[in-house]
Amino acid sequence: MLLRPVNGHQKFSPQVAEQAVHWLIEMQGGALDARQQQALQQWLQADDNHRRAWEHIQRVNQRLRGLSSPLAHDTLQAPRSASRRRALKTLLILGVGSATGLALQQHNRLPTLLADYRSPVGERRRLALDDGSLLQLNTRSAADVRFDASQRLVHLLEGELQLTVAGDSRPLQLRSEHGLLNLGSGRYNLRQFAGYSQLAVFEGSASLAGKPLGAGQQARFNGPQWQASQALDSNLGAWVDGMLVAAHMPLGAFLDELGRYRRGQLNCAPEVASLLISGSYPLADSERILDLLEVALPVRVRRFTRYWVTVEAQA
Known part of the structure; x- marks a missing residue:
């Protein structure tokens, strides 16, 4: 833009x-x-x-x-x-x-550069917080943590995090660009997109402006209302284990996800974007994943440079 x-x-x-x-x-x-x-x-x-x-x-x-x-x-x-x-x-x-x-x-790039915790492209971080909670950052993510005598606040500035909240007498709030969440003890995944954020509740419960979201649910939000609440997609948390899991996912969407873990541009030709792919792929080697695509699908991977790769139909 x-x-x-x-x-x-x-x-x-x-x-x-x-x-x-x-x-x-x-x-x-x-x-x-x-x-x-x-x-x-x-x-x-x-x-x-x-x-x-x-x-x-x-x-x-x-x-x-x-x-x-x-x-x-x-x-x-x-x-x-x-x-x-x-x-x-x-x-x-x-x-x-x-x-x-x-x-x-x-x-918000300057705040992310000055964030308390950051993870670069292609890497993930696992952090034990002072209250016993566990904070995990996905690729290219940043967060601030503010704990004091009366409250706990985790602010996602960019990207995606998974937070396992420990029991504590102080309330815990989780903030993104699109709203402020109140969390109980449990495990949560928050991802920030361009126009909204998405919370997944694996365990526990969360609320947005007093409106609850329970375990086994996920929902988008941009403001004080939950949007598009639905059953939890358990694959959302696979990144914590270093995996990208696809279940009949269009290739275009799959490459968008894979591109988050690589520097540069990963393109998908329109004629192959709707091909469906399934499987579990280790994020530690994105080049290997691209090689596997040529085995699983009728596509070829053209590497012009490390930073400009296009997946297109086989000749």
């Missing part, structure tokens, strides 16, 4: 800026081959925001090369490595400054 210009500067979403950085890093690692060049052109042509972000990130790179900062010089001149790539990406994202700074604030 493109944000409106402010003070004459074009605003890009953090996601588009990050994709542009990935492409720049690929180019600095050596000349792109024909397939990579094709993928870059497809990305540039897919959205005008991509082209603008690409032009801007190249200008930022040139400015960084002109800096006298030892950090900038050492990072840009260092041999290609994972640490160099991370440092370069950090420098570029910071160097974008006016182009993404406001976007980061408006989309």
